[in-house]
Amino acid sequence: MIDLYAAGTSNGMRARIALEETGLAYTFHPVALDKGEHKTPQFLAMNPNGQIPVIVDRDGPGGKPLTLSQSTAILMYCAEKSGKFIPRDPAARAAMLEALMVASTDVTPIFGAYFGIARSKEPHAPSMQLFKERLRALFEVWDQKLARHRYAAGDEVTIADFSLYAGYARIKGVAADLFEGLANVARWGGEMAARPGVKKATGG
Numbered sequence: 600m601i602d603l604y605a606a607g608t609s610n611g612m613r614a615r616i617a618l619e620e621t622g623l624a625y626t627f628h629p630v631a632l633d634k635g636e637h638k639t640p641q642f643l644a645m646n647p648n649g650q651i652p653v654i655v656d657r658d659g660p661g662g663k664p665l666t667l668s669q670s671t672a673i674l675m676y677c678a679e680k681s682g683k684f685i686p687r688d689p690a691a692r693a694a695m696l697e698a699l700m701v702a703s704t705d706v707t708p709i710f711g712a713y714f715g716i717a718r719s720k721e722p723h724a725p726s727m728q729l730f731k732e733r734l735r736a737l738f739e740v741w742d743q744k745l746a747r748h749r750y751a752a753g754d755e756v757t758i759a760d761f762s763l764y765a766g767y768a769r770i771k772g773v774a775a776d777l778f779e780g781l782a783n784v785a786r787w788g789g790e791m792a793a794r795p796g797v798k799k800a801t802g803g
C-alpha cells in the first residue's frame with residue numbers, strides 16, 4: 600500500500616494521476632498548503648524541502664518502505680513498479696523521457712515563475728510577457744508533435760502524457776489563451792480528460 604501526500608496543484612495531480620492510472624493501491628492524504636501542513640516536523644521528515652507530492656510505499660523495493668518526493672520521480676517509480684505506461688523499446692523510451700522532461704524542466708518551472716509573478720503585488724509586465732512567449736513556443740511545438748502522433752511520445756499513452764496533462768489542466772484554468780488555436784493539443788487534452796483515472800485524480 601502506498602500513502603500519497605498531496606494537494607490539487609499540478610505537481611500533486613501528476614502523482615495522483617500516476618497512482619490512479621497504474622492501478623497501484625494507495626491512500627490519499629490531502630495536505631493543506633494554506634495551513635502550512637507541508638512545513639510540520641512530520642512532513643519535513645518525509646521531504647526536507649517541505650513540498651508536495653510525497654509518497655511512502657510501505658512495500659518498496661526489497662520489501663522495505665520507501666519515501667519519495669519529486670512528481671517526476673514518483674511518475675517513474677509508479678510506472679516501473681506497475682510495468683505500465685513506460686515503453687520497453689529503447690527508442691520509444693527515449694522519446695517518452697524527452698516529452699517527460701519538457702513537462703518537468705520546461706513547462707512547469709516556466710509556468711511557476713509566470714504564475715508567481717502574476718500573483719505578486721506588483722507584477723512585472725516584461726517578465727510575464729517573456730515567460731508567456733516561452734510557454735506559447737513550447738505549446739506550439741507540442742501541438743505540431745500531436746499532429747503527427749496521438750500521444751505525447753507516440754501512439755501509446757505514457758507517463759509523459761500524465762505529466763503534460765497535469766500542467767495543461769492547471770494552465771488552462773488560469774491562462775487558457777496560451778492554448779488558443781492549438782487544435783491538436785485541444786484534441787489530446789479532451790482525450791486525456793476523459794480517462795477514468797485522470798478524472799478521478801483531478802476531481803473531474
Ligand SMILES: N[C@@H](CCC(=O)N[C@@H](CS)C(=O)NCC(=O)O)C(=O)O
Nearest residue numbers: 608609610649650651652669670671
Ligand atoms: N519539483 C517538485 C516541485 C514540488 C512543488 O513545487 N510543490 C509545490 C506545490 S505544486 C509546493 O509544495 N509548494 C509549497 C512550498 O514550496 O512551500 C516536484 O515536481 O514535485
